[in-house]
Amino acid sequence: MASLVLGASGAIVCGQPKELTGSNTKGFNSIPGFRGQLSSGVLHDKCLLGFSSTSSTQRKHAWWIARSVSEEAATEIEGGVMEVEDEATLEQYFREAGDKLVVLDISTKTCGPCKMIYPKLVKMSKEYPDAVFLKIMGDLNSGTRALMRKWGVRAVPNFRFFRNGELIHSHSGANEDELRRNFLAHYEK
Template identity: 40%
Template sequence: MPYVLSSGEIADKQPWGIAKIVAMFWGILNFFFMFFRTLISPGSHARGDQYTQDFRGPGGGGSVHHVTSDADMAAQLKRAGSKLVVVDFFATWCGPCRMIAPYVEQMAAETPNVVFLKVDVNQCDGVAAQYSVRAMPTFVFIKNGRKVDSFSGADIEKLRVFVYRHC
């Protein structure tokens, strides 16, 4: 069946056949189904629930402590002594922060001799300013009370390398 283009030319096929429309419909439907399934699934990190409490690694290993104030940060650093402290600066609205959060929990469970802290930059802006945090997530590595390294971005392998380098 001929088809007339807007320029007046005659084409043999329609640009939007029924098969293309049906395929697009199913693709969009699948996207929304997967998106909402992620939001309502138990234990979903898409809602940001993981930022509301301390994290306990499986098997009673290390944990990630959620820093609530500047004074809490100072107390945690003092308590850590000579251990390596990994500080995860995050924001609840940050997608990459949510993506890497389960891996930070897992690493805390695997390395109980390392202290893992999470700092919400919106809640503890003084701590974020002290360590010159400009992007999220930013990981700062502290040993004996001094900053030894840092990097920004949700790079799981880089985090692992930095932890074992300074451990």
């Protein structure tokens, strides 16, 4: 049975994988915010495919998530990490996450250590699919630069952990052991 979650930036449709052709795709076009065409289980036009699960059994069955988003809002860049390009989208993720741990990676395009630690963050997002992993490129646009100023970010990569939209931890640096240790300390709560 499929489930549907609606948000300001689009819709998430979850269900067991199956070939999406013919009559079983008709309902998708009625979803508010959905923009795209379905063809053999693939979404086109600003839509993303991914996998989501809360257990290894579900991961083995590869549950699909399809999320329709605008170009300005967010894009899946790797694994379970979503890139956020504005504060409104970030706030939407906080609301949708509820009491789940949200890990926010703040980086810049030219930061070497950011590029080195990022694959480790992607790996963690796959290991802990019930946490929310986000990334902001601080020098991407005026909105992301404003967030860096607002938070006083002076060194990148900067990792911020949130729960219920509240900041619960922040640290800078590309040390994988420190990132994992801090993540686990807050993930378990």
